[in-house]
Amino acid sequence: MNMFAQCPAKFNYEKIEHVQPIFMERGKIDVGNDVHHAIQSYFSNSQEKPRKIELTEGIKRAWEQIIGDKYKSNRELQHRVTQSMKNFTNFEIHRRKNWKVYLPTFTEKHLQNEEYRGIIDWYNEDMGIIIDWKTGNMNELTMKDHRQGEIYKNLLQNINKPVNNIYFVNLPSGRILEMPQVKNDWIQTETHRIKSAIATDNFPKQPSKLCGYCPYVI
Numbered sequence: 001m002n003m004f005a006q007c008p009a010k011f012n013y014e015k016i017e018h019v020q021p022i023f024m025e026r027g028k029i030d031v032g033n034d035v036h037h038a039i040q041s042y043f044s045n046s047q048e049k050p051r052k053i054e055l056t057e058g059i060k061r062a063w064e065q066i067i068g069d070k071y072k073s074n075r076e077l078q079h080r081v082t083q084s085m086k087n088f089t090n091f092e093i094h095r096r097k098n099w100k101v102y103l104p105t106f107t108e109k110h111l112q113n114e115e116y117r118g119i120i121d122w123y124n125e126d127m128g129i130i131i132d133w134k135t136g137n138m139n140e141l142t143m144k145d146h147r148q149g150e151i152y153k154n155l156l157q158n159i160n161k162p163v164n165n166i167y168f169v170n171l172p173s174g175r176i177l178e179m180p181q182v183k184n185d186w187i188q189t190e191t192h193r194i195k196s197a198i199a200t201d202n203f204p205k206q207p208s209k210l211c212g213y214c215p216y217v218i
Contacts, residue, residue, distance in 0.1 A: 001151070002144045005193050006210065011194075012203035014218045021215030031077050032135040035084050035171065036121065039133060040068040040107045045072050049102055052093060059089050084135055087174035101126045101204075111155040115191060120152050128162035131169055138170040141177050149179040150187040 004011040013019040042062035050058065071077040076113045096102050105125040113119060122131035130152055132145075156163050166179040171203040197203055211217065 001147050001190060001194065004197070005143065005147070005190070007206040007208070007214070008203040010214060010216055011197075015167040016198065016203075019216060022217060023215055027074065027077055028080075028136065031071065031080055034067045034070065035081065035088075035135050036108065036133060038062045038085075039088065039121070041066055043104055043107050044103055046103060050096065052096070055092055055096060059085060059092065068174075080135060083173075084171035088169075089173050090132075090174060091169060091176070099127070104131075111152075111159070113155060113158050116151045116154055118148070118151050118155055118156070123156065123161070125202055128164035130156070130166045132167070134168055134170045135172060136170075138168070138173070138175065138177075141168065141179060145177075146179065146182065147187065147190065150182065154187065172205060190204055 014021070023066065039062070041060050045062070046058055047054065063081070067081055071081050101124055103124075104122045107119070107122050109120045109123065111120060120130060121133050123129070130149070132148065132152075145168055149168075153163045168177045168179065169175075170177070177181065
């Protein structure tokens with residue numbers, strides 16, 4: 001859905017025609033995947049209410065096991081990994097102290113229904129809270145984030161799970177952004193636009209400053 005909003009042509013190349021991309025910058029994508037896996041590893045070995053030393057050592061151990069020195073030769077990516085661990089640790093120390101429940105009901109959970117699918121980074125059913133970890137540059141919530149949050153909300157409510165709060169945590173900066181409540185029908189309107197484009201085979205190009213990063217540049 002976010003790809004379609006960015007450029008219908010790119011959506012068509014990747015999701016409909018399955019065109020082989022010309023190139024793909026992997027570095028930052030790999031960092032994001034590795035940090036998510038490190039967080040998942042930490043929670044899979046965490047106690048219900050860890051002591052501060054157990055929390056910090058557990059996070060450090062998860063980062064070492066999953067990431068280690070993988071990005072040591074790339075200063076920018078290594079800095080992103082280091083900052084992500086530092087800010088994740090600070091966030092977890094705060095959460096442990098202030099939240100009623102510490103451990104998630106699940107992490108990195110793939111959910112799918114007839115309309116949507118997604119991988120939810122962190123969810124606690126008792127509090128009805130979703131957390132999405134971000135490892136890229138992020139200063140404020142965009143429509144991209146709102147679409148993601150609404151789809152996650154839809155997927156959880158579809159299996160009778162409550163959603164009260166959705167947080168986006170930018171790990172490189174430590175910034176925490178809460179998604180506000182929005183009208184319930186706007187995501188269905190966006191879904192309809194994609195269905196209409198598929199039905200009419202209408203996928204116009206949408207040039208922007210992001211074209212230089214597109215894996216379908218010809």
